[in-house]
Amino acid sequence: MNFCSHCGQPVKKVLLAGDSHPRFQCNGCSRVHYQNPKVLVSCYATWGNKVLWMRRGIEPCVGKWTAPSGFVEEGESLEQAAARELFEETCARVDPQQMQLHMVGNLVRMNQIYMVFRAPLLSPEFSTTEEASEVRLFAADEFPIEDFAFPEVADNVQLFYRDLQRNRFGIYMGTLENGKNTIRVVGRED
Ligand SMILES: [Zn+2]
Numbered sequence: 050m051n052f053c054s055h056c057g058q059p060v061k062k063v064l065l066a067g068d069s070h071p072r073f074q075c076n077g078c079s080r081v082h083y084q085n086p087k088v089l090v091s092c093y094a095t096w097g098n099k100v101l102w103m104r105r106g107i108e109p110c111v112g113k114w115t116a117p118s119g120f121v122e123e124g125e126s127l128e129q130a131a132a133r134e135l136f137e138e139t140c141a142r143v144d145p146q147q148m149q150l151h152m153v154g155n156l157v158r159m160n161q162i163y164m165v166f167r168a169p170l171l172s173p174e175f176s177t178t179e180e181a182s183e184v185r186l187f188a189a190d191e192f193p194i195e196d197f198a199f200p201e202v203a204d205n206v207q208l209f210y211r212d213l214q215r216n217r218f219g220i221y222m223g224t225l226e227n228g229k230n231t232i233r234v235v236g237r238e239d
Contacts, residue, residue: 089156119138
């Protein structure tokens with residue numbers, strides 16, 4: 050950040066009394082601009098023992114497979130955001146009311162909070178979009194893990210397929226820090 054979004058004057062980084070992190074403060078109007086992690090949501094949309102994946106049509110990781118994902122917009126719930134991103138990227142539909150939490154993730158270096166939901170597709174209908182050059186349902190042994198866009202969190206994918214196959218779903222907390230992904234169970238549904 051170089052300039053104040055309120056008045057347009059330059060900002061400087063300062064440590065305010067009693068605060069733990071340096072902040073951008075405006076030289077003109079003294080306004081403090083706090084910066085905090087963004088919330089990224091994904092939807093694992095399921096059809097039987099299969100999960101809907103998309104091949105990325107745009108950078109980053111163009112040509113690689115990922116789950117439909119995006120940032121939560123102001124004025125929408127997490128579930129609405131996950132369903133919206135799913136539809137925008139693959140034209141597939143789920144009911145936000147049927148969304149269950151799969152994982153809460155700390156993407157520490159990326160300054161993002163990652164929330165992964167799961168929901169059954171309302172029908173096995175989907176299509177390519179600007180953002181997805183290919184959209185497909187894959188069972189566990191069909192998923193092209195070698196072409197997964199984010200190999201550092203491939204464990205999350207394998208964990209989800211395991212839960213889907215046994216039809217028992219846990220709730221997990223993942224932490225990606227210094228390239229290492231750790232997962233712990235925080236809730237179990239038997
Ligand atoms: Zn200002």
